[in-house]
Amino acid sequence: EVQLVESGGGLIQPGGSLRLSCAASGFTVSSIYMSWVRQAPGKGLEWVSVIYSGGNTYSADSVKGRFTISRDDSKNTLYLQMNSLRIEDTAVYYCARAALGWVQLDYWGQGTLVTVSS
Amino acid sequence: DIRMTQSPFSLPASVGDRVTITCRASQSTSNYVNWYQQKPGKAPKLLIYAAFSLQGGVPSRFSGSGSGTDFTLTISTLQPEDFATYYCQQSYSTPWTFGQGTKVEMK
Numbered sequence: 001e002v003q004l005v006e007s008g009g010g011l012i013q014p015g016g017s018l019r020l021s022c023a024a025s026g027f028t029v030s031s032i033y034m035s036w037v038r039q040a041p042g043k044g045l046e047w048v049s050v051i052y053s054g055g056n057t058y059s060a061d062s063v064k065g066r067f068t069i070s071r072d073d074s075k076n077t078l079y080l081q082m083n084s085l086r087i088e089d090t091a092v093y094y095c096a097r098a099a100l101g102w103v104q105l106d107y108w109g110q111g112t113l114v115t116v117s118s
Numbered sequence: 119d120i121r122m123t124q125s126p127f128s129l130p131a132s133v134g135d136r137v138t139i140t141c142r143a144s145q146s147t148s149n150y151v152n153w154y155q156q157k158p159g160k161a162p163k164l165l166i167y168a169a170f171s172l173q174g175g176v177p178s179r180f181s182g183s184g185s186g187t188d189f190t191l192t193i194s195t196l197q198p199e200d201f202a203t204y205y206c207q208q209s210y211s212t213p214w215t216f217g218q219g220t221k222v223e224m225k
Contacts, residue, residue: 035214037162045154045162045205047214058212094161103209104152104167111161 002026002107004095009112016085016116022078022095022109030073033098035105036080038091046091049080050098063089085116120144120208124217130225137193139220141206146186150210153182153191156219157202165204166191196222 008020022034036048049059049069057069068081078095092113096105121144131137141151149169154162164173166182169189179194193200201224206217 044219045156045207045216047207047216050212050214060213098209099167102150102152102168102171103214104164104173105154105162105207105209106164106167106173108161108163 002097004097004107004109006093006095006109006112009093009114011115011117012085013118014085014087014116017081017083018085018114020080020082020093020095020112020114022080024076024078024097027097028073029071029076029078032100033103034069034071034078035096035098036067036069036078037094037096037105037108038089039094039111040088040091043091048093051078082114085114087116090114090116119213120147120211120215122206122208122215122217124206124220126220127218129220129222131196131222132225133196133198135196137196137200137222139191139204139206139222141184141189141191141217143187143189143208147208147210149185150208151182151184151189152207152209153180154205154207155200155202156205162205193222 003025005023035050051069066084092111094111095109097107099106123142153166156162170182203221
């Protein structure tokens with residue numbers, strides 16, 4: 001059974017750093033594309049970043065240069081390193097698996113809340 | 119960047135209604151369009167991928183259509199559990215982008 005479990009969210013001051021984790025089971029993260037999507041309170045979904053099976057990464061302009069997506073194949077875990085956090089980064093962060101082929105986001109974690117506030 | 123424009127923003131409906139949500143892409147997406155359902159406090163759930171392919175386990179009252187830049191999600195007979203927010207998304211090119219969402223609510 002495919003499962004994604006995020007952790008690492010919390011309250012952080014503006015300018016601070018946080019690392020989110022997404023532990024995967026039921027499949028191998030290195031064999032597929034993995035993505036982060038966020039949702040600010042009361043707002044819609046915003047795509048954040050993706051890591052391809054080959055290791056290439058892409059990020060939204062809103063986080064480029066501040067957020068880094070990575071994975072640890074030995075732990076079958078996806079990460080999002082978030083630096084220079086801003087108030088507008090406050091959101092629930094979801095990790096999601098992108099199926100091969102049409103890269104639809106077919107499995108999602110439960111989400112972890114990041115609150116950036118002084 | 120490909121912009122995805124959904125309409126309507128809000129859709130009052132009753133159980134048994136046929137519901138249609140549209141999504142227009144700012145450029146061709148080669149049918150790399152997916153639809154998700156989200157209920158309050160929950161993660162999104164994939165309904166339709168590749169414009170019209172039904173995800174496993176999703177009821178057949180959900181269907182997708184369209185091509186090029188114009189896409190539609192249809193719920194043939196609205197059920198009580200279908201009141202939720204629906205999002206389209208393109209996975210044709212990064213940055214992957216979502217529509218603004220359509221909230222299907224009780225009339």
